Amino acid sequence: MASIADYYAGKSVLITGATGFMGKVLVEKLLRSCPEVKALYILVRPKAGQSMQQRVSDMMKCKLFDRVREDNPDFHQKIIPISSELTQPGLAISPEDVEKLTACINIVFHCAATIRFDEPLKHALQLNVIATQQLLSLAQQMHHLEAFIHISTAYANCNRRHIDEVIYPPPVEPKKLIESLEWMDDGIVRDITPRLISDRPNTYTYTKALAECVVQQEQGKLNIGIIRPSIVGASWQEPFPGWIDNFNGPSGVFIAAGKGILRTMRANNDAVADLIPVDVVINLTLAAGWYTAVHRPKSVLVYNCTTGGINPFHWGEIGRYIICHHVMSTFKRNPLEQAFRRPNANITSNYLINQYWILVSHKFPALIYDLYLRLSGQKPQMMRIFNRLHKAIGLLEYFSSQDWEWNSENMSMLMSQLTPEDRKTFNFDVRQLNWPEYIENYCIGTKKYVLNEDMSDIPAARQHLRKLRNIRYTFNTLLLVFIWRVFIARSQMARNIWYFVVSLCFKFLSYFRASSTLTN
Ligand SMILES: CCCCCCCCCCCCCCCCCC(=O)SCCNC(=O)CCNC(=O)[C@H](O)C(C)(C)COP(=O)(O)OP(=O)(O)OC[C@H]1O[C@@H](n2cnc3c(N)ncnc32)[C@H](O)[C@@H]1OP(=O)(O)O
Ligand SMILES: NC(=O)C1=CN([C@@H]2O[C@H](COP(=O)(O)OP(=O)(O)OC[C@H]3O[C@@H](n4cnc5c(N)ncnc54)[C@H](OP(=O)(O)O)[C@@H]3O)[C@@H](O)[C@H]2O)C=CC1
Structure with missing residues (x-):
């Protein structure tokens, strides 16, 4: 034939x-x-x-x-x-x-x-x-x-x-x-x-x-x-x-996650992706x-x-293995340019948990960033981007939750009709597909062919991620100090705990100093 x-x-x-x-x-x-x-x-x-x-x-x-x-x-x-x-x-x-x-x-x-x-x-x-x-x-x-x-x-x-x-x-x-x-x-x-x-x-x-x-x-x-x-x-x-070459289906989700915009999505862990x-x-x-x-x-x-x-291949596996080990590490190794935050996304099947993370990880940072844009005389845009993202994700969730x-x-029948040579040239045997490797190449493909980002700009993108990490650490530290200050100002017990911890630290310090002087 x-x-x-x-x-x-x-x-x-x-x-x-x-x-x-x-x-x-x-x-x-x-x-x-x-x-x-x-x-x-x-x-x-x-x-x-x-x-x-x-x-x-x-x-x-x-x-x-x-x-x-x-x-x-x-x-x-x-x-x-x-x-x-x-x-x-x-x-x-x-x-x-x-x-x-x-x-x-x-x-x-x-x-x-x-x-x-x-x-x-x-x-x-x-x-x-x-x-x-x-x-x-x-x-x-x-x-x-x-x-x-x-x-x-x-x-x-x-x-x-x-x-x-x-x-x-x-x-x-x-x-x-x-x-x-x-x-x-x-x-x-x-x-x-x-x-x-x-x-x-x-x-x-x-x-x-x-x-x-x-x-x-x-x-x-x-x-x-x-x-x-x-x-x-x-x-x-x-x-x-x-x-x-497009943002449809998972591509848009991978890109939004890689840009650090998408931090949470609803999917059924046990459903087939x-x-x-x-x-x-x-x-x-x-x-x-x-x-x-x-x-x-x-x-x-x-x-x-x-x-x-x-x-x-299940959405849960994507969540546990792929998102944690591949999407995020892929994007951290080959980060997208100008990320909004460091990539870190989770999938959950729970509606309330998802809503919580939307509030904390999507809306709150968008609000702060828009405030910063307003204060620096620029047009706010992050909330608008998130509203579009939520609309798109909302339309996809039907397919990731069931x-x-x-x-x-007929696919198997067709394969059995092909000559061994055609089976190689027109390969549609998905048993050979290695999912983690596929998803890794997929993420790199979104960077190269959808966003047209240059792979030689990766060091600058990594540098940008480090800057974002430092911003996050600084922000978290300031937030902690602020909460602690408010707490200390209002509670005698918090003050006592604070003085107790500080004096304990001092005791340890003087102990180590004394023991190191002795050994010298
Ligand atoms: C967290 C872990 C993740 C785990 C993975 C989870 C993955 C779940 C995925 C589930 C997928 C399920 C798909 C089911 C497919 C059914 C299969 C099919 O038969 S059918 C095949 C599947 N069919 C589909 O998938 C179609 C689904 N899509 C739609 O129906 C519409 O796009 C829309 C309603 C969602 C948004 O409409 P609207 O708001 O009007 O927005 P426009 O579209 O007009 O785009 C406007 C502009 O924005 C641009 N841009 C877009 N995204 C992004 C992005 N992420 N960034 C940057 N930019 C983006 C876009 O290029 C455009 O630029 P320009 O050209 O203007 O310059
Ligand atoms: N992508 C997916 O995940 C899936 C896709 N499919 C099916 O595969 C097929 C191709 O999908 P895909 O390639 O992703 O879709 P695209 O949106 O990328 O391509 C659609 C094509 O249809 C053409 N087209 C749309 N409207 C018109 C028009 N009025 N007159 C002439 N041409 C028009 C577009 O031309 P133009 O460039 O001019 O807009 C474009 O070439 C579709 O039938 C889709 O249902 C099925 C399952 C999943």
């Missing part, structure tokens, strides 16, 4: 979401490990005043593509950007481009989505559901399409505890919801959103569940695979360890594309792409 790289040789691939975190890794891996691929058509929109061309050329300059650039400096010739805004009718693809795509595309990878947890329902529905529907109808017109791979999320059905590799009945018929929301104004939609999403935590997981249902309904004659990754983190091995490295997800996605095209399964195959059932069990038989 042809290897994965052989299969992709000469093929034209369509990718949505190629400018995003996972899309970029997908493009890079295809170019590097399937160098004979014919062309990658990527749907891109202009954004933030940048044209489509500008965005794509910026993307190709990214460090992620260093290895590909080394192998083939002309790799950009294989990338063909197609202007598209997925929220528009017909995905806003020009008729000429539609003709081009329908004539040549062999495989589609649909990665684009809004992954914001606080996205208004109408917009999340537009992008995650309606755009998927439109892309499927475009795919139906493609003359040479062999496989359509849809990226979903392992949390699409997070209202269940045990999640099989099946498409569950939708919470509501997607077409009916689309029709109903069409005539409702944004205010009404906002009011009914909590009732609609019901036992799901946000519009993201809700619309991703609806999208899976749409994929099933619109399957027609297409060969479809659905990939459901859990919490996608930095790369494990490829193209180099620790590559990450189902992180999955981005290169694992992409390797599985490419293998699934190959399998779907070659084996043409009759029904949609779903791949739960998770680690919990295979190589579990446990899910995913069946991942």
